[in-house]
Amino acid sequence: MNDEYKADKLCIHHSSFCIHHLIMRLLRELLFPVVAVVFAFIVGGIIVWLVGDNPIQVYKLLLGSALTWPDGIGYTLFYATPIIFTGLAVAVAFRCGLLNIGAEGQLYTAAFATAWVSIKLGGVVVTGMSGVPVQPWANLPGVVLVPLAVLTAILVGAAWAGVPGWLKARFGAHEVITTIMMNFIAVGIVSYLTQYHYRTQGDPIMESAPISESAHIARLGSFIPGLPARLPVNVAFILAIVACALVYVFLWRTKWGYEIRATGANPQAAEYGGINVRRQIVLAMAVSGGLAGMVGVNEVLGYHHRYYDSFSDNYGFAGIAVALLGRNHPVGVFFAALLFAMLQRGGIHVDAFSEHVSKDLVQVLQGIVILFVASEAFFRGSFGRFGLLRRSKV
Amino acid sequence: MLELREITKRFGDVLANDHINIRVEPGTIHAIVGENGAGKSTAMRIAYGFYTADSGEIIVDGEPRRIETPHDAIALGIGMVHQHFMLVDTMSVAENIVLGAEPGSAASIDLRKAAQEIRALSDEFRLSVDPNALVQDLSVGQQQRVELLKALYRHARLLILDEPTAVLTPQEVEEFFAILRRMREQGKTVIIITHKLSEVLAISDDVTVMRDGRVVGRLKTAETDAAELARMMVGRDVLLRVEKPDARPGGAVLSVKGLSVTAGGERGVRDVSFDVRAGEIVGVAGVEGNGQTELIEALAGLVTPSQMGGAVELGGRDITRASARERYELGIAHVPEDRHRRGLLLDFDLAENSILGVHYRKPAVSFGPLLDLAGIRDRALEIIRDFDVRPANPDLPARALSGGNQQKLIIGREFELRPKLLLVSQPTRGVDIGAIEFIHRKLVRLRDEGCAILLVSAELEEVTSLADRLLVIYHGRIVGEVDPKRTSQEEIGLMMTGGRKGNAE
Numbered sequence: 001m002n003d004e005y006k007a008d009k010l011c012i013h014h015s016s017f018c019i020h021h022l023i024m025r026l027l028r029e030l031l032f033p034v035v036a037v038v039f040a041f042i043v044g045g046i047i048v049w050l051v052g053d054n055p056i057q058v059y060k061l062l063l064g065s066a067l068t069w070p071d072g073i074g075y076t077l078f079y080a081t082p083i084i085f086t087g088l089a090v091a092v093a094f095r096c097g098l099l100n101i102g103a104e105g106q107l108y109t110a111a112f113a114t115a116w117v118s119i120k121l122g123g124v125v126v127t128g129m130s131g132v133p134v135q136p137w138a139n140l141p142g143v144v145l146v147p148l149a150v151l152t153a154i155l156v157g158a159a160w161a162g163v164p165g166w167l168k169a170r171f172g173a174h175e176v177i178t179t180i181m182m183n184f185i186a187v188g189i190v191s192y193l194t195q196y197h198y199r200t201q202g203d204p205i206m207e208s209a210p211i212s213e214s215a216h217i218a219r220l221g222s223f224i225p226g227l228p229a230r231l232p233v234n235v236a237f238i239l240a241i242v243a244c245a246l247v248y249v250f251l252w253r254t255k256w257g258y259e260i261r262a263t264g265a266n267p268q269a270a271e272y273g274g275i276n277v278r279r280q281i282v283l284a285m286a287v288s289g290g291l292a293g294m295v296g297v298n299e300v301l302g303y304h305h306r307y308y309d310s311f312s313d314n315y316g317f318a319g320i321a322v323a324l325l326g327r328n329h330p331v332g333v334f335f336a337a338l339l340f341a342m343l344q345r346g347g348i349h350v351d352a353f354s355e356h357v358s359k360d361l362v363q364v365l366q367g368i369v370i371l372f373v374a375s376e377a378f379f380r381g382s383f384g385r386f387g388l389l390r391r392s393k394v
Numbered sequence: 395m396l397e398l399r400e401i402t403k404r405f406g407d408v409l410a411n412d413h414i415n416i417r418v419e420p421g422t423i424h425a426i427v428g429e430n431g432a433g434k435s436t437a438m439r440i441a442y443g444f445y446t447a448d449s450g451e452i453i454v455d456g457e458p459r460r461i462e463t464p465h466d467a468i469a470l471g472i473g474m475v476h477q478h479f480m481l482v483d484t485m486s487v488a489e490n491i492v493l494g495a496e497p498g499s500a501a502s503i504d505l506r507k508a509a510q511e512i513r514a515l516s517d518e519f520r521l522s523v524d525p526n527a528l529v530q531d532l533s534v535g536q537q538q539r540v541e542l543l544k545a546l547y548r549h550a551r552l553l554i555l556d557e558p559t560a561v562l563t564p565q566e567v568e569e570f571f572a573i574l575r576r577m578r579e580q581g582k583t584v585i586i587i588t589h590k591l592s593e594v595l596a597i598s599d600d601v602t603v604m605r606d607g608r609v610v611g612r613l614k615t616a617e618t619d620a621a622e623l624a625r626m627m628v629g630r631d632v633l634l635r636v637e638k639p640d641a642r643p644g645g646a647v648l649s650v651k652g653l654s655v656t657a658g659g660e661r662g663v664r665d666v667s668f669d670v671r672a673g674e675i676v677g678v679a680g681v682e683g684n685g686q687t688e689l690i691e692a693l694a695g696l697v698t699p700s701q702m703g704g705a706v707e708l709g710g711r712d713i714t715r716a717s718a719r720e721r722y723e724l725g726i727a728h729v730p731e732d733r734h735r736r737g738l739l740l741d742f743d744l745a746e747n748s749i750l751g752v753h754y755r756k757p758a759v760s761f762g763p764l765l766d767l768a769g770i771r772d773r774a775l776e777i778i779r780d781f782d783v784r785p786a787n788p789d790l791p792a793r794a795l796s797g798g799n800q801q802k803l804i805i806g807r808e809f810e811l812r813p814k815l816l817l818v819s820q821p822t823r824g825v826d827i828g829a830i831e832f833i834h835r836k837l838v839r840l841r842d843e844g845c846a847i848l849l850v851s852a853e854l855e856e857v858t859s860l861a862d863r864l865l866v867i868y869h870g871r872i873v874g875e876v877d878p879k880r881t882s883q884e885e886i887g888l889m890m891t892g893g894r895k896g897n898a899e
Contacts, residue, residue: 254763255754262750265739271696272728272736273750274719 033325033332036372037339044365051356058354058361062346072345074221074231078303080341081233082107082295082312084240086319087326087333088247089161089291093175094328095251096284097264098168102161102179103292104316105186110157110293112190114300115208115307117152119198121145122212127201134197142214149215150239150297157293158286160186165285169278175285183316194309206309217301234302236294243291244330250287251330260284292316321370340366395420395552395583396441396472401450403436410436412607413450418552418600423574423584425594425615428604429627429826431796434587437604438554442474443467473545474554479537481529488512488525491544508547515546519576534681535566539573552583559593563681564854564887571597589627589827591620592855603627628828638838641862644672647815647846648693652704655688655870657697663689664870665704670815675837675847677861677878679854681890685870686850687731690819693848694728695721708815722751725814729804729821731850737804738792745788748774748807773810781806782832798829805833809840816840819850834860854883854890868892 045055066072086103093100119126123139140148164178191206198208220237221229251257262270263280271277299311322340326332347362396418403411411433418424426434439445441452443461451458454470461467467474481490488509509525516523521539529537538558545553559567574584574597588594594601595615603611603626611626625631648670655663663685670676680686691697693706695718706714708724716724730736738747749758749770757773760766774788781802783795792800801821808816821837822830837860841847851857857864858878866874866889874889 253765253767255759255765256763258746258749258753258765262739262742262753265741266735268735269737269739269750271718272694272730273753274695274717274722276717 029327029329029332032376033327033336033373036325036369036376039372040365040368043368044361047364048357048361053354053356058350058357061353062350062362063342064346065349066342066346070221070227070231074227074233075345076338076341077220077237078231078233078341079344080337081237081240081298081302082315083318083322083340084334084337085243085291085294085298086315087322087337088243088319088330089288090319090323091326091328091330091333092247092251092260092291093161093284093288094323095257095264096260096280097267098165098175098281098284098288099320100161100179100285100288100292101176101320102164102182102316103288103319104312104314105179105183106157106160106289106292107295107299107312107315108183108186108190109160110153110289111296111299111311112193112208112307113156114149114153114296115211116193116198117149118145118211118215118300119209121148122215124209124212126198126209128197128199129195129201131201139212140214142216145212145215146217146301149301150294153293153296153300154290155293157296158290161289161292162282162286165282168285169281187310190307191309194307198307207304208307210306211300213305215301216305217297219302232303234298236298236302239294239297241334243294244334247291248330256283260287292319321366324370324373395455396585397453398437398441399451399453401437401440401447401452403433403440403445403447409607411440411447414604414607414609416602416609417612418583418585420583421578421581422599423578423586423597425598425601426585426587426604427589427591427594427601427623427627429589429828430798430824431606431826432604432627433607434604435556436607438474438556438585438587441467442472442554468548468550471549471551472554473548473550473552475538475541475545475556475558477557477560479541481537481540483528483530485529486525487523487527487529487532487540487543490529490540491525491547512543512547515543519546519573519580521573534561534683535563535569538562538570542573550582552585553577554585554587556587557589558586559588559590560852561682563890564883565891567593591623594623595620605629624827628826630828636834636838636859638860639842641674641841643674643862644844646670647672647709648848649707649710650693650704651707653689653692653706654703655685655692655697655701656703657688657691657701662870663692666867666870666872667704668865668872668875670846670848672814672844672846673841674862675841675849675860677857677864678848678850678867679857679864679886679890680850680867682852684867684890686819686867688870689867690728690731690817690848690850693817694718694726694730719751719754722811725811727808727811727813727816729808729816729818731819731823733797733800733804738800740793741791743789743791744778744783744795744803745771745774747792747803748777748788750807752811777803777806777810781809781836796826797824798826801825801833802829805836809836813845816845816847818847820852821849822851822853822856854886858883858886866890 048055048058066076086107089103090100120136121138121140122145123136125133125135127133160182164175164182167173167178168175194206194208199206200209217235219229219232219234221227221231251261259270259275260280260283262273262275263277267277295315300307304311318340322333322336326336343362343365347359350357350361351359398414398416400413400415401411402413414437416437428434436445440447441461443464443466446462452461453459459470461470488505491512492508512525521543523536523539523543529540532540559570562570577584586598598615601613601615602609603623605627646669650666650668653663653666666689678686688697692702695716699715702714705712708726713721713724734740739750752758757769758765760769771788777783778786778788783799783802783806805821821833825833837847849857849860861878864876864878865872866876866886868890869892873892876886
């Protein structure tokens with residue numbers, strides 16, 4: 001560990017700001033994710049070459065199509081939005097020492113609840129399977145309805161994650177098990193509600209009735225010059241950036257974040273410091289679930305404008321990968337989500353325009369990136385030959 | 395017997411061993427002393443094959459040898475007993491000893507034969523260890539002898555002992571030294587790593603002193619004294635005794651009335667009553683694991699009330715059910731016994747560590763829930779300055795500091811609270827002599843400012859020299875209160891093992 005702190009020794013100890021120190025720390029944090037991505041691309045390239053395509057052309061296609069203006073970039077940002085939220089969700093829980101596998105269930109319940117509020121309070125009459133029209137409770141204007149729907153997404157996600165948090169704090173039930181189970185329950189409940197109560201009679205697709213137009217949030221193209229409004233990237237992307245900033249402030253600049261991080265770093269020391277560890281577990285899970293719930297805003301208010309069953313492209317699980325690659329830091333999560341979104345966007349083009357390679361290549365690349373990041377300790381060990389010594393005190 | 399020649403070992407950019415030379419004569423007891431981080435353990439781990447030296451030679455019985463694994467060392471007749479025992483609790487002594495060197499064929503272990511051999515060895519060195527006893531039923535002292543047997547069973551001619559007396563009572567230390575002397579008589583060679591100078595003088599024939607990864611001297615024990623060794627270890631004159639004026643105690647700050655703690659199970663606290671007054675240090679002496687941990691944790695609010703009985707009062711106010719944070723607010727500070735487990739967030743920087751416990755209020759918090767980073771940094775710098783924490787960089791993670799500096803940071807953090815009552819446990823464990831002196835002076839000064847201090851330490855010398863009154867704890871009960879100035883260590887040691895009752899009961 002000593003060479004890592006070489007930077008610190010060069011610092012002038014009493015200066016309140018040390019650029020050199022910060023840069024070295026940044027490089028240290030960046031090193032591994034970057035190495036992992038480069039490695040993944042090399043291995044992926046070999047695979048492409050083995051199946052008989054030109055790796056350079058495929059990569060050109062993959063990245064080039066994701067970075068074209070405006071379509072490539074627009075779609076990349078759209079794909080990035082949900083996994084920024086789930087990445088943040090996993091990161092917050094992880095900072096408290098918890099592995100939230102349940103972002104998937106949290107975002108499903110939150111998305112459904114958002115749609116429900118936007119129907120029930122948005123003046124939408126639903127004629128479900130029974131054929132009897134169900135009247136809404138109110139018809140609120142957008143300025144009230146949209147914030148209410150967003151709040152619903154956050155609160156329902158938080159509640160759905162809070163249950164496993166509480167089970168862990170109260171009974172010691174392991175959050176990995178309980179969040180997975182909560183995923184099954186979530187999918188079951190929302191599918192049932194969609195199928196039997198909120199699907200328009202005669203609609204062959206498993207989706208709810210459309211939400212009130214007053215609950216729609218704007219596409220970025222509707223106010224950013226040069227960006228066509230047909231691209232689905234919407235205000236939720238801006239909310240995702242805001243969420244990154246808020247999560248940073250929350251974790252590192254507030255006493256609440258301090259308590260969550262302390263609990264994650266060493267629960268016994270946190271307890272010694274007068275921190276109620278059980279409360280932190282519930283709080284961290286709730287914040288995590290609230291962030292996952294924000295996916296519903298992008299999906300329901302910003303894109304489909306209804307609850308669309310099984311809409312999630314494994315966003316909850318992609319969030320784990322994004323958090324891992326982003327080192328559980330909001331800035332890292334943001335860029336990791338962008339990378340994964342680029343791969344997703346580019347994959348479609350690779351599928352269409354390359355001869356032998358399908359878009360499965362993207363999943364191979366993502367898988368390899370995660371494999372490398374996850375075995376970081378192993379690589380640090382074998383590259384640095386410090387594997388064992390690093391942990392022993394001299 | 396064993397010689398390390400020009401051994402150099404580097405970890406990252408720390409030189410743990412810098413061209414060291416250690417020569418151990420056969421049939422002698424050789425002490426290696428030095429502060430924490432001086433490189434003693436590293437050197438011995440190289441000799442035992444745990445680490446490989448970057449350069450230099452190991453010479454065994456006059457011939458250069460390659461020792462790359464402990465197996466190589468064992469084959470050459472070198473055995474090592476670690477500070478932390480490596481025994482399987484649920485197995486018998488014989489099973490533990492043969493582990494890794496099982497006699498008999500591959501499929502069946504001939505335990506009976508092993509037990510016979512072990513009994514013979516035990517008798518030869520008068521270790522009185524029963525090969526058929528379960529390790530979990532043995533005392534710490536007996537477990538240590540099992541570790542010795544493990545090495546002897548593998549035909550070790552040279553035994554390396556890493557801080558062997560840390561876990562023993564004074565009586566057990568005497569017995570242990572007698573065993574070492576018998577081993578020397580039987581022609582064994584012993585290397586003992588320690589930082590306790592009295593033990594060096596009591597047991598060794600030769601002593602090698604290390605400082606900062608270098609050997610700074612090799613002496614005949616008979617020709618040196620504690621002051622000279624301490625000076626060589628630290629590099630300057632060191633005050634070995636705590637100098638303190640008599641305490642002038644005020645009223646009772648802490649009153650413990652019939653406190654019982656069931657949290658530690660067997661090792662809990664049973665019906666304990668005592669007072670700690672303002673301006674005095676009350677010491678708790680006892681062999682580790684006799685309820686000290688549970689006592690301090692209960693007083694610090696770290697034990698759930700359902701696992702406690704009796705009452706605790708602070709300045710006349712009942713705090714039996716108060717949480718850890720409420721106790722902080724009432725003026726109780728706590729230096730925990732295990733700084734890595736309780737006291738620090740090792741991956742957090744020093745600034746963040748300096749507010750643990752007070753992170754929710756001024757000066758850590760400025761506006762609403764927002765942390766005042768500049769204020770936190772200033773506070774950290776103040777602690778770093780007042781308590782001489784090195785390196786003086788609040789941005790370093792706590793992990794990067796040596797044990798002594800970590801301890802100074804914790805002590806600084808707790809002292810800065812200006813507590814009415816300080817609970818302090820093992821304040822100098824794993825801390826080097828220079829820092830020990832510093833911490834002791836700070837404790838006495840805090841006492842003289844009127845703080846009530848409850849001190850628990852496994853170092854008998856430390857409690858007897860710091861405490862104004864001394865409680866002896868045994869099996870969770872206070873078995874006596876003594877005046878540390880008028881009671882010999884032997885007497886206290888006897889009480890610590892339940893041998894004699896003090897004048898309090």
